Amino acid sequence: MPQEPSCVYQVKWDGMRLLAYWDGVKLLLQGKSLKDKTASYPELAVLPELVKGQSFLLDGELISLKGGKPCFFTLMQRENSSPFSRIPVYYMVFDLLLLDGTWLLERPWEARQELLQNSLEKHDLVSVTKNYADGKNLLEAVAERGMEGVVTKKRGTPYVPGPRKSSYWIKTKLQQTLEACVGGIYLKGKKPISLLLGVEENSGGDGAGKVRYIGSVSSGLTETELDLWLQWGLENSSDYPLFFNPPPKQPGRNILWVKPVRRVQVLFSEWTPGLKLRSPRIKHCPA
Amino acid sequence: MRAMWKGSLSFGLVNIPVRLFAATENKGLKFRYLHLPCHSPVEYKRVCPVCGKEVPWEELARGFEYEKGAFVILDEQEFKAAAGESEHLIEIQDFVRIEEIDPVYFQSTYYLSPDGTGRKPYALLRKAMEDTGKVAVAGITIRTKKTPAVVRVYRDILALSTMFFPDEVRNTRELPDIPGEETIRDRELEMARDLIENLATPFVLEKFHDTYREKLLEIIDAKIKGKKIAVAPSPEREKVVDLLEALQASVEKVREKKSKETAAQEGKPPKEKVTTTSRR
Numbered sequence: 001m002p003q004e005p006s007c008v009y010q011v012k013w014d015g016m017r018l019l020a021y022w023d024g025v026k027l028l029l030q031g032k033s034l035k036d037k038t039a040s041y042p043e044l045a046v047l048p049e050l051v052k053g054q055s056f057l058l059d060g061e062l063i064s065l066k067g068g069k070p071c072f073f074t075l076m077q078r079e080n081s082s083p084f085s086r087i088p089v090y091y092m093v094f095d096l097l098l099l100d101g102t103w104l105l106e107r108p109w110e111a112r113q114e115l116l117q118n119s120l121e122k123h124d125l126v127s128v129t130k131n132y133a134d135g136k137n138l139l140e141a142v143a144e145r146g147m148e149g150v151v152t153k154k155r156g157t158p159y160v161p162g163p164r165k166s167s168y169w170i171k172t173k174l175q176q177t178l179e180a181c182v183g184g185i186y187l188k189g190k191k192p193i194s195l196l197l198g199v200e201e202n203s204g205g206d207g208a209g210k211v212r213y214i215g216s217v218s219s220g221l222t223e224t225e226l227d228l229w230l231q232w233g234l235e236n237s238s239d240y241p242l243f244f245n246p247p248p249k250q251p252g253r254n255i256l257w258v259k260p261v262r263r264v265q266v267l268f269s270e271w272t273p274g275l276k277l278r279s280p281r282i283k284h285c286p287a
Numbered sequence: 288m289r290a291m292w293k294g295s296l297s298f299g300l301v302n303i304p305v306r307l308f309a310a311t312e313n314k315g316l317k318f319r320y321l322h323l324p325c326h327s328p329v330e331y332k333r334v335c336p337v338c339g340k341e342v343p344w345e346e347l348a349r350g351f352e353y354e355k356g357a358f359v360i361l362d363e364q365e366f367k368a369a370a371g372e373s374e375h376l377i378e379i380q381d382f383v384r385i386e387e388i389d390p391v392y393f394q395s396t397y398y399l400s401p402d403g404t405g406r407k408p409y410a411l412l413r414k415a416m417e418d419t420g421k422v423a424v425a426g427i428t429i430r431t432k433k434t435p436a437v438v439r440v441y442r443d444i445l446a447l448s449t450m451f452f453p454d455e456v457r458n459t460r461e462l463p464d465i466p467g468e469e470t471i472r473d474r475e476l477e478m479a480r481d482l483i484e485n486l487a488t489p490f491v492l493e494k495f496h497d498t499y500r501e502k503l504l505e506i507i508d509a510k511i512k513g514k515k516i517a518v519a520p521s522p523e524r525e526k527v528v529d530l531l532e533a534l535q536a537s538v539e540k541v542r543e544k545k546s547k548e549t550a551a552q553e554g555k556p557p558k559e560k561v562t563t564t565s566r567r
Contacts, residue, residue: 011534065525068533086327090527127527132538137545141537236345239367239431261344 001135001172006155008109009135012171013092014070014148014270015063016079020091021098022048024055033163040079043125044091050121053100058120059159060093060129069147072271077201093120094129097159105159109168112159139172148270149173175267177283181260183243185226185233186216186253192230193253194218197277198243198260211260213243214275220267220282233258292429293402294375296438296445298412304405305377310396310446316503370431377438377447382421385439392450399438399445409445416440 001009018037021028027045029037041062051058064075064087078087096116097104104112113131120128131153132138139150152170160166184196195218198211218226238257246255265283272278292307319328333342349366350358401409416422422439427449435450459465 063527065527065530068525068530070530088525092527124526124528127531130531130535134542137538137541140541141534144537144541145534147534237363259344 001139001150002152002170003135004154007135008153008155009132009138010094010129010151010153011092011138011142011147012149012151012173013061013063013129014072014176015061015075015092016072018060018062018091020044020047020056020058020060020093022051022053022056041089043089046123047091047126050123050126051099052119052121055098055101056096056119057098058091058093058116059095059097060091063090063092064088065090069145073199073275076271076275089125091126092129093126095159096120097161105161108156108158109153110155135172139174143174146177147174148176173269175269178266178268178277179263180214180266181211181263182229182233182258183211183213183260184241184246184258185230185256187230187256188253192226192233192256194226195221195229195264195282196243196247196255197264197266197280200260210244211242212275213241213245213247215277215280216247217266217277217280217282219280230256232262236261288398290400291397292375294377295405296377296379296399296412296425298379298408298423301408301412303408303412304402305399305409305445306402307397307399307447310398314497314500316500316507366431370428371433374428377425377427377436379423379425379438381424382416382419383424384420385422385437388422388437388450391456393437394434394449394451396446396448398441399447413440413443413445416445 017032019030021030027038027047029041029044031037047058062075063070064078065071066074074087075089078089081087093116096112096119099115099119104115116128120126135150135152142148142150150172152172154168157166157168160168178199180197180199182195183198185192186194186196194216196216197214199214201210201212221229233256236258238259241255241257242260249255266277266280267283268277268280270278288308290306290308294305294307296303296305321327322329333347334340335342348360348362350360352358399409416438417440422437425436425438425447426433427436427447428434429449435452437448437450438445439448440446
């Protein structure tokens, strides 16, 4: 994480990047690769009432909460269910690119911030992301709360549009933890090689109450531990997968399905768009 | 379409690898039960009425009630033993004429599609069955139960219909008030026959449609259109303001801890540090 006097620090929200464009008549919500998300989040139709301006373009992150912190997984459950679903979303705004017909891309960061702070009214669902001067403190606080990380932004810099990474905004990511259940064991011949992990979906999405397969993990497990898992698995096996989205068969590998009754702590870097864990590692395994 | 079963169809010495797809789908609308005051979908929990506790999966067993309140418990091994080998096989035993089978025996129908190397023998069996006008009687094991089934040509594919076991179809003799041979006048019978002949047409199912579902959809559409879109309350009641406050508390805690550490190192009392957050 860069440490310069010109740097400002913000929480990295674990959600979905979202642009909100109001041309005075119609609101357009765009996700990554400019996908139209307007119909998916009807509650953000309140935005034009909150911004003092005839037109605007906001940049921010859409998040859902679970266990007192943003949860990408919960947001994806909302994304995959109907707009009337019970999963609330919050829009954490961090930049203003257009106001009253004037483009602000070339203005320095602090000028855009000032306009943003002055023109966005407070609302339950919409907040302006707070800026912190001490990045180390923020990172420690974010880690304590088990959140995703910190973004460092440089004062005096313009907004860089498009998908390419700019050196003005730098992400610092923390490892994340998750409690998952074990729903299967991958076998190569008779040798256990990894555990298949799942989470229960129970917060009002369409998959409510079912177990979703979220990836397999071997890292962090010793051979002895894997053997113990296999022993347990043979006593608690199931004839069919209890995941509603079991992984496709892989050549040379068999799966011993087990009842998803035992839980493990998993460290991982982030969720993939397909809702699998990226670089998972077993943290604590009560074998 | 997603295959719901994979295996092979054995016909004489030939094994045809096939996949099964559900032939029919239920289009009934799905309604969920809500708690009326807050509109939250209710949760179903397995609760023990005696212990009053929610029952975890590992404490769940399957019991057969052989007399009121008395159970024999079977474990997974015993279920497995009863099921036998779950061969993924549709074993053709005989060929019969379809008219010999009453529709009352048919349960659910699946479409068969050849898998991998099965295309040629699939086409062969289809042609042979078409030519002879016969259908195949076979056994198939789905999940744990081996049931009788019929494999036949439907349009240009092979279809499989699972069937009830003979003792699953109730005996008609148990039905009350069925008339025997009553005396029927020729004149009446002739009139009834004429009526039938007049109403006889080719079979067209398309004139039937689900008016109940259509009516329900109309009502639902009208309700959605008339409704102002409101954000439903969260079942967890998690709010972003709570998160922001908690985060702020954490930041302050970290800051205090650090300034105490610095003060201890320098032997001075902790000093209030002014952080320069840029606005707000």
